Amino acid sequence: WGPDDEDEQRRRGASGPVRVRVPAKVNLHLGVGPLRPDGYHELNTVYHAISIHDELTARRGDTLTLTMEGEGAGELALDDTNLAIRAARALAGYAGVPPHARLHLRKQIPLAGGLAGGSADAAAALVACDALWGTGLSRDELARIAADLGSDVPFLIHGGTALGTGRGESVSPVLARPTTWHWVVAVADAGLSTPVAYRELDRLREAGAAGEPLGSTDALFAALRQRDPRVLAAALGNDLQDAALAMRPSLAGTLKAGEAAGALAGIVSGSGPTCVFLAADAADAERIAVELTSADVCREARTAHGPVPGARIV
Ligand code: C5P
Structure with missing residues (x-):
């Protein structure tokens, strides 16, 4: 060189x-x-x-x-x-x-x-x-x-x-016809470690205390094609959610509060502790975010939409 x-x-x-x-x-x-x-x-x-x-x-x-x-x-x-x-x-x-x-x-x-x-x-x-x-x-x-x-x-x-x-x-x-989905993202006060969450899931599975594994993605793909948020809500799922809830029991309250505020469904995102909620539309997402913030079940609630492109020069 x-x-x-x-x-x-x-x-x-x-x-x-x-x-x-x-x-x-x-x-x-x-x-x-x-x-x-x-x-x-x-x-x-x-x-x-x-x-x-x-x-x-x-x-x-x-x-x-x-x-x-x-x-x-x-x-x-x-x-x-x-x-x-x-x-x-x-x-x-x-x-x-x-x-x-x-x-x-x-x-x-x-x-x-x-x-x-x-x-x-x-x-x-x-x-x-x-x-x-x-x-x-x-x-x-x-x-x-x-x-x-x-x-x-x-x-x-x-x-x-x-x-x-x-x-x-x-x-x-x-490859699906473009549809925009509206989300509310409830950010927690403190993070969770990804490797620890996976280990916790292994432990729960060994103890017979984890839920049934999700299995195939067929229902999720079918739901994406239907472009109906109610159908997508029923198909969302995360095997790591049991582990995140075991490590941070208060997340159950966050999920409940989002659904009580009108979210179609709430799940833990990845290894958590962020919870994401699917909303029927952008206005609903705004309303749910305001309600979640005032319910004091997360550090902050933000709205977001997806899908969006990956890393891009701007
Ligand atoms: O791939 P990444 O470095 O992000 O993964 C972080 C940790 O999460 C891994 O070291 C592993 O403990 C866990 N992991 C896993 N299985 C995966 C992805 C991540 O057990 N498929």
Whole structure:
């Protein structure tokens, strides 16, 4: 890697800042299979990207640095353990370029919330650094690098609504007529650890205390095709919900309050503790969010819609 190559790279890459928006995800169906020898669970999940976004800006620099503002500022490590930094290094290693960039995150996705915020930032860093460095990888190549960073990261490159299999990293888009779904997202005071939630589910299953596994995604896909929120509400499901409720019993009250406020259904998002509620329309979502906020069953309730695109330059 000589100075001439670096000049060439500079010509190919962006000279100004690159800004990328990336969504949060919820799982409309999260079917958790057995624990595999590699420590992951086999998943059968339907991912859905919603309009709560983080924004990552990448600028040229002489080293790799990360700063942040917004949700979790001051709590999130900004060193080599941060997924955005790991993503930039992974891309640089793959493409054979120096991992030099100044990254800045504006976070709205809560930390450890079951909304894949860390994975979203990794996806954003891949897309932003690819443009900044002019490495010009395809979405599929980026998704392959993404898979090594975390099970949810490939989905956040693609966005929309998609089937996730394997440990979640194998993603195929759902081809359905476009429908916008309206959600209320109840953010909890404190996060839950994803690996701990999976271990809790294993423990509950061994003790015979977990619900029946969800199984096939057929009903969910049929519901998406019908484009009726009442039908979709009946098809939502999450095998990790029992684990999240065992770890945070107060979430039962949050789910109840959302349904009492008129939500068609409420589920724990991913490994929790965020709860998401499906509303009949945008106006209903607004009303439910106001009611949930005043019911004092969550830190805050926000409205969102989906599906939205994955990590995109803006
Ligand atoms: O893939 P990711 O690093 O996001 O996963 C975090 C943790 O969640 C894993 O280390 C594992 O404990 C758990 N996990 C799992 N099965 C999956 C995905 C995640 O057990 N399919």
